[in-house]
Amino acid sequence: MLELLEALLFSTLDAAPALIFAALGGVLSERAGVVNVGVEGQMRAGAFCAAVAALFMPTPLGVVLGMLAGAGLAAIHGYLSIRWRSDQVVSGMAINLVALAGGTFLLESLYSPNGTPAIEQLPRWTLPLIHGVPLLGALSEHSGMTYLALVLPFVFHAVLTHTPIGLRLRAVGEKPHAVATLGLSVQGLRWGAVLGGGLLAGLGGAVLSTAVLDRFEQHTPAGLGFMALAAMVFGRWTPLGAFGAASFFAFGNALRIGLASSAPGILEFIPQGFLLALPYLLTLILLAVQGQRSSAPAALGTPYEQESR
């Protein structure tokens, strides 16, 4: 039993980081009031660039480049939605489409249609003390990204609630005009948040191609970006909430896989398709039961116009 639990935990921890980073990226951008449906595209850019970069340089550096690529796409989003106050949903969706088709095109022109060549994967760390300890052992043997994903939400939470910059971010998402009248730059704050969100989403993508796999694979991230958005909403736009929701999704998936392998008998009664749908169904049911009164930032999605009163 303990072993099963450990396998379950391990599997969750291994799969969750990409989702966690991307969800945090969404939170960062949206807390500042900029809708970010382009997470999927930013992840794809991050995954692609990280893998390509890692062909020529150490993988960690590749990850950094992947993050920058995510931020690059986010910059387009920012330019259109902050500088030009375009519709944020439109520009986000556009980024997704361009990243999807453009990624496929670049991949096939540069490498093979299905993926880049293999790169050196991010190393896995064996934690000396707990390795092999029942249950706790699940914490060992992950790449650095997993540990980062366990720490980052708390750091983000602390920054958001306990630092001046966090206070300003929260304020700019709720009432940008108030922030502007205090001589702070609404545009600056939003730019920062959008680019930061892009970095995080790019990191989420980079994790997929450098830690989960050892190459960029053509379908990456296969809808994970939208899952991240769901995690963000489910987590009520808070870093810890998003973290919890993302972990929950990853756990649900791991649970399905674990069930299928450790209790194949179950499949006689519950078809595989049900198990696959389980995490999503659970989320829907949870949302339906608890309700989800809007906890979105008040100014979310409304472009800031200095002179609108």
Next chain:
Amino acid sequence: MGERWRAAVPSILSVALALVVCWIAIALTRDTEVASNAYLQMLYGGIGQWPRYLDGGDLAVIVRPLGEAASKAALLILTGLSVAVAFKAGLFNIGAQGQMVVGALAAAVVGAQLSAHALLHLPLALLAAAVAGALWALIAAALKLWRGVHEVISTIMLNWVAVTLVDNWLVVGPLRPTVTGGHSVSGTAEIFPTAHLPRLLGDISRMNLGFPMALAVAAFVWAWLIRTRRGFETRAAGLGPEAARAAGIPVKQRMAEAMGLAGALAGLAGAVLVLGTEFRYPGVLGAPYGFDGIAISLIGNNNPLGVTITALFFGALRAGGTRMQLLGVHKSFPELIQGLALLFVAGRLVWLALLRRRRTQPASAEVPRA
């Protein structure tokens, strides 16, 4: 009228710009001749190979491509309208894909499990698809209106649920067709010919009733939205829910109706795919037309007429895009063009301002302060 055309200008320019950018991309990776040829091939694939026909070729070189373009356009019209209708009611329907999946399945089941006279069978199958799609969408509407669950998250979830339940359970489980011997088949049982959407141009072209039907549906949606009191109320509910409520409009009901209609439209798209060309629910439902619908709707200004024109254009583009492969040009260009067009639509303020600045030399009218 002039006003309406003016509203369409950014979209038209965006699409043109996207075409230019992609042409340059091909020219850079290959050469200019290949790029131009590729576009020519795309044109042939989209609207027919007219030169060859005029040279005394077979009629098939025209009607076959037209049939393909029309089938694609029909799907895009329906999913585009699905997204647009929801937008009009203030809802963002990311769930057209899932609604299309359940609609397609319903059509496949009614088409294969029920036997009836053709005059009855086809309408029944279409109806089943519309109802299934509508019900699926109404789950999201109910969650939104009574539990406050944001429709973006619920429709994303419902997409996953539909795809996994249908593709990984129903199609490979209970609905798997009986197969003699160990043959591999994908998808559900084949539907009866009575449920086929009739072919309009004979056997050489796959042009079927789905296309005129989609056009008729678009006209219906347009009339409903623009001409009827209900449509007016729905638009008011979408643009200003509080004001609409104060004006005595049952906002929740109108939103639910619109979402139901959106689902029905996406479901019909599934039916057109199944009853028009596939004749069964395939192992995995076609290209992600439900997601394409979002782009189509946004490029078409969320307006039934704009959506229809956009869908016709991209239907032809995508049907023709396959022919680009004959030149070794990558298969994802039609999607890339679509994505770029949407990006340019999103960024229209930028280049409109640039254009305006060039026209009126000194003072640019309303460039926002940085």
Next chain:
Amino acid sequence: MSLEIRAGELLALVGENGAGKSSLMNVLYGLYHPDEGDILLDGQPVRFKSPRDAIARGIGMVHQHFMLVPTLTVAENVVLGREPTRWGRLDLERACAEVTATCQRFGFQLDPRARVDTLTVGSQQKVEIVKALHRGAKVLILDEPTAVLTPQEAEDLFRVARGLKEQGHTVVFISHKLREVLSVAERIAVMRRGALVAEVKAAETHVAELANLMVGESRPGQGTVEPYQPPTGEVLLEALALKALGEDGRAVLDGVTLTVHAGEIVGIAGVDGNGQRELAEVITGLRPLAEGQGTLLNRPLSALSPDEARRRGVSHVPEDRLRRAVVKDMSVEENMALGRQGHPPFARGPWLDFAGRRERTQKLLGAYDVRPPDPLLPVQALSGGNQQKVVVARELDSQPKLLVVVQPTRGLDISAVAQVHARLREERARGVGVLLISLDLEEVLTMSDRVYVLFEGKVTGTFTRPEFDEREIGRRMTCAEPAHG
């Protein structure tokens, strides 16, 4: 346009709506940028790139619309942008202490830990002032600070202003209430259409002259006081012990009993947030009734829906124009149809009647002098005042029996106000019952035949016209001792 502001004075800025008062002040505050001209501070030309520069030079501003982040606490709002930190961490303790200190220095009483959206409007106003003072403002600009305050609270505010002046601060304030301007300011600047048209000493002028300066012509005759006749018309609305709950579950209406007869204007006086809005919502079916009963146009008041209310003959000019009264992305003619989109001339059966709608809209646009009179323009392209005219036109055009109007003249200039008032009186003469809810006590008193005073969801006084007494009504509006400050 040039304006001189002297150190240590109390300057008032008056002018019609849209005269450019706020714009000018926003330029001074660095929020807008002048296309031409300079700002001289202590004789030196300065250029404010953003409010940050203005703040650094000791200019503080309290905006016409509150610039507070509702989900943050008082202290967080005040220190935003100049947060005290300890090792990079936001030091909330110190922030609270600092804010408390500032409050004490200037004689405010505020709980620094309270969330702003739980405060009364008066307190929020104070938070705004503290925000400016906390940044060391020597020049304080107050943009229509008294618009939402009770006379008592306003009096309080002016005491603070005078106190600040004693301490050497400069106070510039903008107001439409000429009497209070005269009583507080030393110097008065009058603006019209973006230009300074006069500067006068308060001691040397009077209301009529100021009004003339503002409008540029003699002010439309202030409705002569009509004799009061007790209501005789049939009872249109009879409410008994109404109770309604707010979003947070607290009772926002608590046993309200009132009647409205045909052919009278009943005013509701009260400070913002004391249940007036909810009262209007209950009567128009927008908010469910928790307890109590009543009849509205001969049928029960409970289980009323907005649609049902309209069918009985209730018209509603809501307070929040852009949110509740118009759909701002729809055209003027579509907005004209809103609420009666199913009836001729706006519809024929299930179909919309475009020709009929156009015709009626054009007629109304003419009658109400909406500018520009273009039925195809989106409503949001109209100025606020013209939007309001569209709403009033629509609501009066639907031949109501009972008219519920909330803040009908907010944002209108003097002549438009007079026009709306005249229309309301016309309706009364036609035998319509009018329930007038306004935060502007002056408006309530000039228009109403009877007045109910609301405080914390309860009726704390009823007056008929002969009994009107501004001070007494003001006291009832803040029934208990003044809440804060």
Next chain:
Amino acid sequence: KKEEPPTPTAPAQQPQAEAKPAEPPAPKALKIGLVIDVGGRGDHSFNDAALRGLETWAAGKRYEGGKYAPASAEEVKQSITQDLANLQPPITALNVEPLVIQSKSPEDYEPNLDLLVEQGSDLTIGNGFLLESAVEATAKKQPKAKFLLVDSLILDAENKPYSLPNVRTVTFKENEGSFLVGALAGLVSKTGKVGFVGGMEVPIIKRFEAGYRAGVKTTNAKAAPGLVAVYTGSFDNVAAGKQVAQDLLKKGVDVIFQAAGADGLGVIQAVKEARAAGKQVWVIGVDSDQSHVAPEVVLTSMLKHVDLAIYHACRDLTEGKFAAGDVVLGLKEGGVGYAEVRLDFPGKAEALQKVEALRQRINSGELKVPGTMDEFAAFQATP
């Protein structure tokens, strides 16, 4: 970072099909059209096998950035698996010109086949059972064109097989190949736990599973009951395959056979990582020899010689011998098999001997390999 300069030969085929393919007097290259399914190029398995058969073997070409370059002899030789090394007659380049179309979605299969026929392809190949209906429809529409359908028979509306005069079908006895790798897995496993990872739970993948289970049962009766078969639910989600495999590995499984398309690459990835972490684990590839994906952990691959089937069809066509009909390729015909076992493990020689003995028994018809789970339930292992 440098891209190899494209060799200045073999220009991309022009859409010059406007000129009707009047019977060429000179040895004009025959056009062979191939429609591959949505898995696309570069899947390292099924589609790549088809492309190898057509492009590398039949045409002697290498695909690169949308163009063809001639493939070197070395390249061709390397692409031929050991079991075909001694094929008679040997694989040599033919005078054919490939026309390949990748499909973006299932509803594109039919127009894509139409397009190739219109472009004048002398033989049009539909690769994969997903293209069954499309090939059927096109072949009926174009009775003069010739077709090859790989991996499925032509089925009527009731899914009963029938034949069309212009279609050759090729199907494979995957269960026989799977049986042999299953037998090998049973012999290699140390922990006594072996696993199977499938993609979507469709009948054809079930056939792999049944054969594999039978093989394991034959050589390692103890491992058979506990054999875990998990389906990822997709063919295009590498991460899902990896996660499933990780789970199996955590539970002590040390040999995994995958038949899961792109998800299978994730399975290989997971095993590779487990090996890097010091575990003695193996993975068995599918369709093509997948050893090059991760040489250190791919024990062998269940081969399904789609490449050979296509090559044979091309050769028959050039020799004028192409005939319609249903071809079934099993172990005996060399249509399925397993790739060279390059990794060492204790008792390798003995194990391979045992497996080869089983091959003989199947070839002789003595051993019938179950093809469905029902047949497997009735299967009696006879070591």
